[in-house]
Structures are given as C-alpha cells and as structure tokens.
Amino acid sequence: MAQEQPFSWLEGRASRIAPRLLGTKLMRGDRVGLIVEVEAYEGQADAASHAFRGPTERSRVMFDRAGLLYVYRSYGVHWCANVVCGSVGQGSALLIRAIEPMPPTEGMWADRPKARAPSDLGSGPGKLCAAMGIDGSHYGLDLLGARSPVRLVAGPEVDPARVVVGPRIGISKATERPWRFAIAGNPHVSRPWPKGPAGQRGPLGK
DNA sequence: GACAAGATTGACT
C-alpha cells in the first residue's frame, strides 16, 4: 500500500531542516533516544564537512540518498552518527550530538560504564553512539526502513521558539556558521550554550 | 609509504 513518507523533509537543505530532527526518536531494539541536539554539515559547500573535498571511502554514503546512516570513527576511539540529508550527490548530513534516553535502559548503562547520571548517557556524539550501541557495522543502513536495526521515528513536534542556535563544536573551519541546534534548556545537551551574541536563541526565521 | 589532523571523552591539576 502507498505508505506515507514522513521523512521526505530530509531532502531539504541541512542547516534548514536540522531543527526538525530535534524531537525525533532514534531507536535500536529496546533503546530509544529523543534527539535533543544536532549540527548541520552542508556537503561540498561546507569546509568543516567530511564531504568538503568530495566523496572518499569514508564519506561516500554522505553522497547517497537522504535517510541513510553515516557513522565514522572519531579520534580513533569513539563512533559518531549522522543522518544523511539533502539530495543525492550533495554530501549533506546532520550530526546527532545528543539524545535524551527514553528511558535509560540496562543496556545503555552497561555500554556507558562511566555514566553516573542519565544525562551522562547521551550528552555527546560519542556517548550517544555507545549508549545506543551504534558502531561502524551500521554504516550506510537505512534509518527510514521499517526493518532496519537502527531507525528514526517521528516524535513530538518541537516548538521553534524552544530551539536555540549557536556555532558548531570541535571544528576548526567554518566556525562562524550558526549550525548547531538544540532544545532550549534540555539537560542532555552535550555542552552548555554559549552566552552573548555567539549563541542566540531562536526563532529560526530563515 | 609516511605523516599530520581530527565533527571526543575522561582523567587530572
């Protein structure tokens, strides 16, 4: 039957659709995390993106279709998860930077032995991958597929007025782009929001 | 083939 396509909005521009990923649920087995912080990376137009210099063995999935999972190794230690977005050949993706466990499970605690509070489970791109059990074996899978081991499921809609915007974290290029988005005041955000002009709150306008 | 840098985390001062 003609199934609706609830995630067709992923085909838009990364920095524009990033806020809409907030409030979406990331699911793997019995583990569920509400996405509360993301960053936008706009493919070959973005010097901070892994896709900036065109497709490589690592980044090739970024140039595939929206809704696929791009996982990469960070500092040789952690895994980080991205949702491919935009159109085929563009290389755009959304980095999931933090989740709120819904709820924390035994499996999450077991895979995050250093965590002492629920907010330690998913408050960072490396942390949330560990808590969700996401690693390189999930590279390229379809997050919109009903039978995928890792899936995105629509969650409660987030009021644009509750979305804060700021500069991206941990990068050395294109740092001026305000492409980090989070749910205002959520305790699971990876790092405190900057004060002053650099970290303006919504609304998102353009 | 060699080397520098990296979308982070956690331990330590």
Place this chain on the structure above:
DNA sequence: GTCAATCTTGTCC
C-alpha cells in the same frame, strides 16, 4: 581549566 589517549582517514611526496 588543561591535556593525553588512540587510530583511522586523507593528503602529500
């Protein structure tokens, strides 16, 4: 606040 760990990827010669 500062800094080391750890190793893969991408770039350059």
